[in-house]
Every structure is written in structure tokens, then in C-alpha cells.
Amino acid sequence: MIKVQKAADGKLKQTIEIGNHQIIADEPVSVGGDDQGPGPTELLQAALGSCTAITVTMVAKRKEMPLKDVRVQVSMEKTADATRFHREIELVGELTAEQREYLLGIANKCPVHKILSGKIEIDTVLQGS
Incomplete structure (x- = not known):
């Protein structure tokens, strides 16, 4: 199962856990994110x-x-x-x-x-x- 939750830093940044891996999703500044990762x-x-x-x-x-x-x-x-x-x-x-x-x-x-x-x-x- 993939788990997603709000990251401690960032406005919309999400931490995604996939097995032993962790990736980040975010949104561009133009829509309220911090552009710290792909959308x-x-x-x-x-x-x-x-x-x-x-x-x-x-x-x-x-x-x-x-x-x-x-x-x-x-x-x-x-x-x-x-x-x-x-x-x-x-x-x-x-x-x-x-x-x-x-x-x-x-x-x-x-x-x-x-x-x-x-x-x-x-x-x-x-x-x-």
C-alpha cells in the first residue's frame, strides 16, 4: 500500500511512502505550493x-x-x-x-x-x- 501525508515543511508538499522508498509531491508556486517536487x-x-x-x-x-x-x-x-x-x-x-x-x-x-x-x-x- 502507498501512504501519502502532508510533509512537515511546505504548504502543499506531500510525503509519499512506497515500500522502502520515499518521494515528494508538491505543486508549483503559481497554485499555492512551494515547487519542491513534481505534481x-x-x-x-x-x-x-x-x-x-x-x-x-x-x-x-x-x-x-x-x-x-x-x-x-x-x-x-x-x-x-x-x-x-x-x-x-x-x-x-x-x-x-x-x-x-x-x-x-x-x-x-x-x-x-x-x-x-x-x-x-x-x-x-x-x-x-
Whole structure:
């Protein structure tokens, strides 16, 4: 389980505990934060980008493809009707056209991509009194 709570310092800064790891989320000064860390929507974009890179790297390694690096850039745009993620993937290495196409298909199968592309439900309960 991931735990989030207000950090001792900062106006909106949050401490996020993920297993043995701790990261920070905040908001820019323009919306009342102190800009001490990425914002929640930036963390969501980072989750998609890192999941894509890890998934593609793991599959290329398993298939013994000459992939040296995967570089991913993600941006997000919210409209009245939807939220659109734009993802650019750069595959570094002496890959054939067929290998590149295969790995592009694998990118669309990363777990975060599947979550964001599927139906999402959020159950919320209020704890304490």
C-alpha cells in the first residue's frame, strides 16, 4: 500500500511512502505550493513513461534484441471531454524495422498503459472520526 501525508515543511508538499522508498509531491508556486517536487499529474505521466521504458527493455532483453536504451517523453492534455496522453518513444540500438514495430506494440502493453486505457473505478472510504 502507498501512504501519502502532508510533509512537515511546505504548504502543499506531500510525503509519499512506497515500500522502502520515499518521494515528494508538491505543486508549483503559481497554485499555492512551494515547487519542491513534481505534481501528482506529473507523477502519473512519469509512471506511464517509466513503465513503458522498463517493459520494452525487459522484452528486448528476453528476445536478445540489440536495444541499448529506451527514451520516453510523456505529456498530458486535459480537455472538456477527455484526458489525452502523448507519448514519444525513442529506441536506441541497431534494431530492424520489424523489431522496432514489435517493441512499439509491447509499449502499448505496459501495465500502466493498460490501466490508463481501461475502465477505472476508485473506491474511497473516510477513516477515523
